[in-house]
Amino acid sequence: MGAGVRPHVVAQLAVSVDGATAGFAVDHARFYALATLWQEDVTLIGADTILAQEEALRSAPHPGPRPAGPLLAVVDSRARVREWEALRRVGHWSDVLALYADQTPARSPDSSIAELITGYDRVDLAEALDLLGSRRGAEVVRVESGGTLIAVLLELGLIDELALLVHPVIVGSGGPWTTSRLNLNLSLANAEEFEGGVVWLRYCVSLGRGAQGSSEVGESVGGDG
Ligand SMILES: NC(=O)c1ccc[n+]([C@@H]2O[C@H](COP(=O)([O-])OP(=O)(O)OC[C@H]3O[C@@H](n4cnc5c(N)ncnc54)[C@H](OP(=O)(O)O)[C@@H]3O)[C@@H](O)[C@H]2O)c1
Incomplete structure (x- = not known):
């Protein structure tokens, strides 16, 4: 692409x-x-959806990344998600990517999670999608959310289906x-x-x-x- x-x-x-x-x-x-x-290239998930599952994630089996799986990208302007390693190893995704903004709170210096930074105080969703296309070669993104993230994306005209x-x-x-x-x-x-x-x-x-x-x-x- x-x-x-x-x-x-x-x-x-x-x-x-x-x-x-x-x-x-x-x-x-x-x-x-x-x-x-x-067969999405990227699964885009809202931070609150991840937070609702964090406890279950900790005790879930962790077979390791699935190389053929999609990339998991989480919109997390406030750096609330903690279980990145568990997400990476849960067996659905090939890797994880944190979508942050300029003003996202400082991360731990030993964090090895890949980051994509767009926007000032919140992730710029249009730019993030563009960069997922241009830098990661994503052709299809599937969004999972309880509705909040999807409603924002719809308002921005960023949902096709x-x-x-x-x-x-x-x-x-x-x-x-x-x-x-x-x-x-x-x-x-x-x-x-x-x-x-x-x-x-x-x-x-x-x-x-x-x-x-x-x-x-x-x-x-x-x-x-
Ligand atoms: N029935 C279903 O299909 C389904 C699917 C998934 C989850 N769920 C349930 O839904 C609940 C969680 O979903 P939710 O709707 O509350 O939250 P969500 O969509 O998972 O998370 C909200 C996301 O929207 C982002 N956001 C909000 N306004 C924004 C803006 N203006 N610009 C950029 N990003 C923005 C937030 O980012 P920041 O906070 O990082 O800024 C956050 O990542 C849980 O109970 C879960 O179990 C149901």
């Missing part, structure tokens, strides 16, 4: 019918089986994964129902923003396919 070419960015989320990303039993086997469709694994449950707490007032056109690329009533919805995110009003979004979903 040539320098400066931004990778294709897909965001994958497991959600309830009311849009929650936590508080229900996620069909992880299905979620990660579907994730393999993209949104894939939701909708679980037949209403959680009733925690709120939806995005409360953004952003109005975007989506076109349905694929819909599939699985055992247990779990539904897979894949949308292309069009570059142009939708007009105000939900009817316009409703009309465009499933329009062009």
